[in-house]
Amino acid sequence: MIAQKKLVFASLALTLATLACMINIGGPAYPTPAIPVSTEAIGSLNQAIQKAVAAGVDSGVMTLAITETQLTSYLAFKLQTQSSPFITNPQAYLRDGQIQIYGTATQGYFQATVNFILIAGVDEQGQLTIALTSADFGPLPVPDGLKEAATAIIQEAYTGSLGPVATGFRLDSIQIADGAMVIVGRMK
Numbered sequence: 001m002i003a004q005k006k007l008v009f010a011s012l013a014l015t016l017a018t019l020a021c022m023i024n025i026g027g028p029a030y031p032t033p034a035i036p037v038s039t040e041a042i043g044s045l046n047q048a049i050q051k052a053v054a055a056g057v058d059s060g061v062m063t064l065a066i067t068e069t070q071l072t073s074y075l076a077f078k079l080q081t082q083s084s085p086f087i088t089n090p091q092a093y094l095r096d097g098q099i100q101i102y103g104t105a106t107q108g109y110f111q112a113t114v115n116f117i118l119i120a121g122v123d124e125q126g127q128l129t130i131a132l133t134s135a136d137f138g139p140l141p142v143p144d145g146l147k148e149a150a151t152a153i154i155q156e157a158y159t160g161s162l163g164p165v166a167t168g169f170r171l172d173s174i175q176i177a178d179g180a181m182v183i184v185g186r187m188k
Contacts, residue, residue: 023110031091031100035069037072037076041073061184064184066180067179075090087104088104088106102115112137117134118132122174126171
């Protein structure tokens, strides 16, 4: 009788422990090496924006280079301010003309590594355009509104970082390669 109680108690404890833990169900692997997240990177992004704007005021042309570390740090801190972010632990890679974002998505007790790829461009009016070209949520279903959420975060990073200058600015080009995104535009 005592052995049965111990077995039932052990089974119950194991079941409760399993329910209390998140279960990782896979998904695409994060690339290596991991991109560090830091407040210093956000500070260097703000300084780069200020320098680009100052140069743009003088010459009329503004060039801004954003690194993977700066973008990853910006996304990480931006997502931390949301009450229910659609991903955590973001990593943003700027390669081959694409913005490749990896993160961890959670649904209930399940976690999966996710990846989505965005292409940034410039429309006829000199405004930023973003297209979600693929999304891999592993075995989890792709959340409704993913395209809108991803687009909003990247556009907010662009307009929020450039601040009031963004309204007096016309994009000429966006180049993404080798760990950097170079934005070139003209002051209106």
